[in-house]
Structures are given as structure tokens and as C-alpha cells.
Amino acid sequence: METLSFLTGNFNQILSLAWVHTLLVSVAVGLAILTGVPIGIAITQSQRAADAVLYIASVIITIPSIALFGLMIPVLSMIGQGIGYMPAIIAVLLYSQLPIIRNTYTAINNVDPALREAARGVGMTAMQRLKMVEIPLAIPVIMAGVRTAVVMNIGVMAIAAYIGAGGLGTLIQRGISQSDPRQLIIGAVSVSLLAIVADFSLLWLQKRLTPKGLAAAV
Amino acid sequence: MITLDKLTKIFDTPNGSITAADHISMEVPTGEICVLLGPSGCGKTTTLKMVNRIIPATSGRVLIHGEDTSQMNTVDLRRNIGYVIQQIGLFPNMTIEDNISVVPKLLGWSAEKYKKRALELLDLVALDPAIFLKRYPSELSGGQQQRVGVIRALAADPKVMLMDEPFGAIDPINREVIQDEFLKMQKELQKTILFVSHDIDEAVKMGDKIAIFREGKLEQYAAPDDLLAHPANDFIAGFVGNDRTLKRLQLVTAGEVMQQNPSMVTLDQPLDEALQLMESRDLEAVTVVNREQKPIGMVRREIAQVHRGSCRDHHDGLPTVIYQDDDLRSVVSRLYRVDASWLPVVDGEGYLQGVITQRGITHHVGATYRTQA
Numbered sequence: 388m389e390t391l392s393f394l395t396g397n398f399n400q401i402l403s404l405a406w407v408h409t410l411l412v413s414v415a416v417g418l419a420i421l422t423g424v425p426i427g428i429a430i431t432q433s434q435r436a437a438d439a440v441l442y443i444a445s446v447i448i449t450i451p452s453i454a455l456f457g458l459m460i461p462v463l464s465m466i467g468q469g470i471g472y473m474p475a476i477i478a479v480l481l482y483s484q485l486p487i488i489r490n491t492y493t494a495i496n497n498v499d500p501a502l503r504e505a506a507r508g509v510g511m512t513a514m515q516r517l518k519m520v521e522i523p524l525a526i527p528v529i530m531a532g533v534r535t536a537v538v539m540n541i542g543v544m545a546i547a548a549y550i551g552a553g554g555l556g557t558l559i560q561r562g563i564s565q566s567d568p569r570q571l572i573i574g575a576v577s578v579s580l581l582a583i584v585a586d587f588s589l590l591w592l593q594k595r596l597t598p599k600g601l602a603a604a605v
Numbered sequence: 606m607i608t609l610d611k612l613t614k615i616f617d618t619p620n621g622s623i624t625a626a627d628h629i630s631m632e633v634p635t636g637e638i639c640v641l642l643g644p645s646g647c648g649k650t651t652t653l654k655m656v657n658r659i660i661p662a663t664s665g666r667v668l669i670h671g672e673d674t675s676q677m678n679t680v681d682l683r684r685n686i687g688y689v690i691q692q693i694g695l696f697p698n699m700t701i702e703d704n705i706s707v708v709p710k711l712l713g714w715s716a717e718k719y720k721k722r723a724l725e726l727l728d729l730v731a732l733d734p735a736i737f738l739k740r741y742p743s744e745l746s747g748g749q750q751q752r753v754g755v756i757r758a759l760a761a762d763p764k765v766m767l768m769d770e771p772f773g774a775i776d777p778i779n780r781e782v783i784q785d786e787f788l789k790m791q792k793e794l795q796k797t798i799l800f801v802s803h804d805i806d807e808a809v810k811m812g813d814k815i816a817i818f819r820e821g822k823l824e825q826y827a828a829p830d831d832l833l834a835h836p837a838n839d840f841i842a843g844f845v846g847n848d849r850t851l852k853r854l855q856l857v858t859a860g861e862v863m864q865q866n867p868s869m870v871t872l873d874q875p876l877d878e879a880l881q882l883m884e885s886r887d888l889e890a891v892t893v894v895n896r897e898q899k900p901i902g903m904v905r906r907e908i909a910q911v912h913r914g915s916c917r918d919h920h921d922g923l924p925t926v927i928y929q930d931d932d933l934r935s936v937v938s939r940l941y942r943v944d945a946s947w948l949p950v951v952d953g954e955g956y957l958q959g960v961i962t963q964r965g966i967t968h969h970v971g972a973t974y975r976t977q978a
Contacts, residue, residue, distance in 0.1 A: 600700070
């Protein structure tokens with residue numbers, strides 16, 4: 388009951404925290420798409436580069452987030468951004484690389500060789516092949532990677548409240564430090580709900596972006 | 606005209622280098638289909654793919670209408686060569702219209718022009734544009750997809766086409782239909798075509814010329830009838846099969862082999878006139894025609910010898926008739942089926958044009974062996 392009354396009493400504040408949370412994850416994953424997709428495409432050209440890049444991305448994802456924040460504080464302090472939203476966004480950007488790069492790489496690599504040959508045979512340039520054939524066919528798998536990244540990093544962003552990034556993690560952090568189960572529960576439940584809502588919205592988006600002819604085949 | 610000049614491909618593999626195509630030189634005249642034929646791994650596909658540089662040649666030249674293609678930009682070269690592959694390779698993310706329009710779009714045609722062209726081409730292969738234009742490849746049957754694959758290659762009206770086992774993935778019944786359709790189109794289009802196949806029957810049917818490959822070498826390059834009649838070595842003889850002479854039959858039509866100005870009698874003629882005719886020409890039977898000169902029966906010599914009266918009362922029905930355009934394989938098959946040594950040949954309207962005899966057929970087929978001997 389107390390939890391409910393806290394919820395109704397602070398509804399606007401919770402909404403604004405959720406909004407900040409969403410915004411931070413969106414910006415970070417958005418940037419991760421801008422870097423990860425081109426990297427994923429580029430490494431299809433070289434098996435050795437692919438092995439190296441995927442290995443590094445796998446190592447990054449094993450670093451605990453709290454440790455990563457700790458590592459970034461001295462580095463980013465040099466530009467006066469040791470704490471706050473900047474390290475949080477950078478961390479999420481780094482964590483998002485593996486699912487996005489790996490899915491892009493796999494999807495482009497798995498384009499039917501016959502289609503690739505047909506695309507070359509009709510006289511498409513490498514860029515035209517990417518734009519007209521390979522990327523459209525890879526969209527569903529790339530989007531699946533983006534969904535993984537978003538859901539995972541909504542959790543990571545909650546922890547970033549400890550370095551002052553803001554977002555729903557603030558409630559959890561306060562709940563712990565003030566031994567206030569109301570804030571703790573509301574923070575945890577909101578983060579979970581946000582992850583579920585984000586996953587479903589991105590699934591909807593994925594279906595919208597998937598070329599129609601591919602949907603018909605499934 | 607496509608000219609291959611000492612075209613060679615050497616693949617470097619961990620187990621040493623492999624010569625996939627070894628100094629292939631040949632010429633395909635304008636408007637002809639040349640079938641590259643051989644067992645798998647013989648170099649026929651490698652040779653084909655060197656023409657549009659899907660596989661870059663190690664050495665040698667490809668000339669199209671006398672122009673050395675090594676001077677041309679790869680992308681431009683490919684846009685000017687129609688390319689059909691066995692896996693069809695329609696882009697699943699594009700509608701049929703977009704698939705057909707791929708090359709015209711790459712060449713920068715106006716939307717009006719390439720849309721009109723897509724309609725024309727669908728009509729050409731009897732696919733209703735109202736139904737198919739906006740469909741996706743996954744909604745089409747295999748045969749329909751392959752037709753679209755062929756017209757996509759024809760879209761920008763290239764003079765030269767490369768077809769890599771284009772009908773290989775289709776069931777045998779549909780394959781026959783599509784082959785026939787394609788030959789009909791080719792009669793009008795007169796493209797210069799390199800066509801890879803591993804099937805001797807397809808090669809004989811489709812090819813104006815056949816090039817037989819073995820282990821990267823061009824073993825024989827000849828017209829189908831020549832190849833079947835005079836295989837250059839034991840490998841080729843084995844590859845084209847022990848029944849190669851029977852395969853030659855499908856290359857000849859009844860009209861080419863029939864005896865013209867056939868003997869005939871009308872229903873009202875007396876039987877002894879028919880007998881005289883047969884005796885003077887040493888025939889076992891003679892065709893009976895109606896007033897329009899359409900065959901309706903025959904009079905046998907043994908019947909004419911023992912009966913009197915008119916042909917009307919003493920003729921037998923014809924078991925079947927042969928059309929001028931029928932190939933000899935189907936003619937022989939029907940002669941055997943009805944146990945006849947001859948049959949009348951008619952034109953498309955049913956008028957008697959000649960007679961075809963088993964002896965005439967063996968004589969025709971054997972002619973080439975006699976001149977060689």
C-alpha cells in the first residue's frame with residue numbers, strides 16, 4: 388500500500404526518470420548502431436579482422452559495468468566528465484558493440500551466395516549491392532542485435548545512477564541507501580517494465596523494417 | 606559474336622595450382638546458342654564466368670563483337686550482358702517488377718521506360734502483369750521464378766547472354782516447357798548465348814553448337830549433329846552416349862527426310878489404277894486422298910491384286926499421320942507404335958506433302974557415315 392501511495396505521490400518524477408533513462412539508452416544504442424553496423428559490414432571482408440574485432444567486443448562485454456565506470460572516471464576526468472551521463476553513454480555504447488557487430492557480421496555473411504552472384508552479375512557496384520540487396524536482407528538479424536543491446540543496457544543504465552547519470556537507477560540507489568523498500572521496488576519494477584516495453588516496440592519496428600518479400604517467405 | 610582467345614584460369618589452392626580452364630579458344634557467331642557441356646569440374650562454368658568476370662581470367666582475352674572486353678569497366682560490361690544462374694537469384698526483398706527493372710535502373714532508364722519494359726517482358730513469358738508485377742519472388746512457383754530470372758536478364762536488351770544451367774533447378778516437365786518457350790523467344794530475339802549444361806539432351810535441343818569440355822580443356826566444338834555423328838574421341842563418344850545416333854533423330858524434321866511428290870489415288874479411282882501405280886513405282890501401298898488432297902486412307906498392294914472395284918470400297922484407314930515439323934524421334938516412335946514402314950506426311954493445314962519411310966530415315970541418318978568412309 389505504501390509503495391502504491393509513493394507511486395501515485397511521485398508519479399511525475401518517476402515518469403521523468405523513465406524518460407531520462409530511455410533517452411540515455413537510446414542515444415547510446417543509436418551511436419552504437421552508427422559505429423557497430425559499419426564495423427560489422429567492414430569485417431566481412433577479412434576473416435582475420437572479424438576474429439580480432441569480435442574477440443575484443445566479447446572481452447569488453449565481460450567487464451562488469453561498475454568496474455568499467457570506475458576505469459572511466461580518471462580518464463574522462465581529464466575533460467571534466469568523470470561522472471554524469473557521459474561515462475554512462477560511453478559504457479552502453481561499448482556494451483552494445485558485440486550484439487550489433489556480431490549480428491550485422493553474421494547477417495551479411497549469411498546472404499545467399501547465389502544472390503550475391505546475381506547482384507554482381509547484373510552489374511551492381513559493391514555499394515549498390517550493400518544498399519539494394521545485402522542490408523535489406525540483413526535487417527531482421529541486425530534489428531535482433533539492436534534489441535538485445537537495448538534490453539541488456541536498460542539494466543546497465545540503472546547501475547549508472549551510481550555515477551550520477553540519472554534515470555530509474557536513481558530510485559534503486561536511493562532505496563538502498565535510505566533502506567526504503569518503496570523506492571527500491573518501484574525502481575526495480577519500472578526498469579523491468581521499461582525493458583519489456585522497449586523489446587516489444589523494437590520487435591514491432593523490426594517487423595516494419597523487414598522487407599515485405601522476406602516476411603512472405605517466413 | 607563472342608570470341609574466346611586462349612582463355613585460361615589457374616586457381617591457386619593449398620594443394621598446388623589447378624588449371625580450371627586451359628587455353629580455351631572458340632567463337633560463337635551472332636544469334637547462336639553455344640552450349641558448354643561436360644561433367645562437373647570440367648571447366649565449363651569457369652569459362653562462362655570469365656566472360657562477365659565473376660571469375661577473373663588468369664590469361665587470355667574475351668572479345669564481344671570484336672571488342673576486347675579487358676578494356677571495359679567490369680560493372681559496365683556486366684550491365685551489357687544478360688546473366689541467368691541455376692539458383693535463379695531473384696532478390697527476395699524486391700517485387701517482380703523491381704527485379705526485372707534492376708539492370709534498366711542501374712543503366713539510368715526513366716521510370717516510364719523501365720515500367721513499360723517490365724510489362725512487355727512479362728507478356729513475353731505469358732505471366733499476367735496484373736497478377737505478378739507487385740508480387741514477391743517467394744510467392745511464385747519455381748517455374749515462374751525461372752521465367753522471371755530469364756526476362757530479368759533480357760530487360761536491358763543485351764546482345765549477349767550467359768546462362769549457367771538456367772533450367773537445372775526445374776522439374777523435368779516444366780523444364781521441357783520452358784526450354785521450348787525459350788527457343789521460341791530466341792528465334793525472334795537472336796541473342797548470342799553461352800549456355801552451360803551437363804545434360805546432353807538439353808545441349809542437343811538448345812544448342813546451335815556444342816562445346817565439350819574435359820578437365821579444363823575444350824575437346825570438341827561442333828554442331829550437335831556433327832558431334833553426335835562424329836565424336837572426336839572415346840571420351841566424347843562415351844559422354845554423348847551409345848544411343849547417340851538416336852539422339853540425332855531429334856535434330857531432323859520429317860519434312861527434310863520425306864519423299865516429295867507422293868503417289869496418291871482418289872476415292873473414285875478404280876482399284877486397278879492404284880495397282881498399276883504401285884507396280885510401276887514398286888510400292889507396297891499408296892495413300893488415298895479426298896478432293897482437298899488430304900490423306901484419308903491407303904490401299905494395300907495385296908488387296909488391289911485380288912479385288913476389283915474402286916478405291917472407295919477397298920481402302921484401309923491410316924493409323925496416324927506425320928506433320929512436316931515433327932522431329933524424326935517422334936516419327937520413328939510412331940512408326941514403331943503402329944508397326945508401319947511408312948506414313949504420309951502433311952503440312953500444318955493437313956494437305957498431303959509426302960511420305961516418310963523407315964528406309965528413308967536410315968538412309969538420311971547414315972549419309973554422313975558413308976561420306977566419311
